[in-house]
Amino acid sequence: MTIRDPHGSAPEGVSVLVAGVIGAVCFAAFAILGLGMLSYFTDTDIISVEELPLWPGLIGMAVAIAVFALMLRPVLARQHPSFSPVVLVAIVTVVAHLAAVWLSALLSGAGFAHATAAVSQLVVRGSSPVVLLAALVAAWIAVALRRTRGGTPKWPWERRELE
Numbered sequence: 001m002t003i004r005d006p007h008g009s010a011p012e013g014v015s016v017l018v019a020g021v022i023g024a025v026c027f028a029a030f031a032i033l034g035l036g037m038l039s040y041f042t043d044t045d046i047i048s049v050e051e052l053p054l055w056p057g058l059i060g061m062a063v064a065i066a067v068f069a070l071m072l073r074p075v076l077a078r079q080h081p082s083f084s085p086v087v088l089v090a091i092v093t094v095v096a097h098l099a100a101v102w103l104s105a106l107l108s109g110a111g112f113a114h115a116t117a118a119v120s121q122l123v124v125r126g127s128s129p130v131v132l133l134a135a136l137v138a139a140w141i142a143v144a145l146r147r148t149r150g151g152t153p154k155w156p157w158e159r160r161e162l163e
Contacts, residue, residue: 014145016076023076023142024069027093030134031061038130046127047101049118052110056118060101064131067096072139081143090135094128 014022039046047057071089075081098119105115122128 014148016073016146019076019142019146020069020072022145023072023138024065026141027068027134027138028061028065030138031064031131034130034134035127038126042125044125046125047118047121049105049110049114049121052105052114052118053108055108056101056105056110056115059104060097063100064093064097064135068093068135068138072142075139076142076146081146083140083143086136086139086143089139090132093135094132097131098122098128 035046068089071092075085075089101122102115102119105118106112110118
């Protein structure tokens with residue numbers, strides 16, 4: 001005779017894919033919202049370098065989102081992920097953002113001085129700390145979703161009734 005739990009089997013937490021997608025979407029949303037608020041409240045552009053097109057900023061954010069997702073994947077793949085790698089994920093994301101902005105500005109023909117000025121504006125004016133904070137919060141959310149043992153919510157009629 002097998003004794004069954006009347007509440008069903010223990011939930012296994014959120015899958016790696018779902019936690020990763022939620023983390024990446026949260027990072028993109030938090031970073032874009034944070035940069036927009038920074039620009040609005042300080043009444044400055046995020047990057048205001050003459051002769052620099054819009055593309056380096058867009059490419060930098062796209063690369064930051066991709067690097068964030070790629071760095072978060074192995075952290076979430078563990079059976080019981082730890083919160084400590086979240087800091088490394090955030091730091092690498094910010095460095096990748098800065099490197100992508102610098103390289104894409106350089107490749108756009110803006111020149112070394114303009115590309116370096118754009119990156120220095122990101123650091124000095126507070127954009128990099130905003131991206132760092134967004135990455136920290138989003139990675140923490142993804143790890144917390146993965147660590148939780150709460151299952152997906154179900155309506156009463158979706159649950160299997162044990163007779």
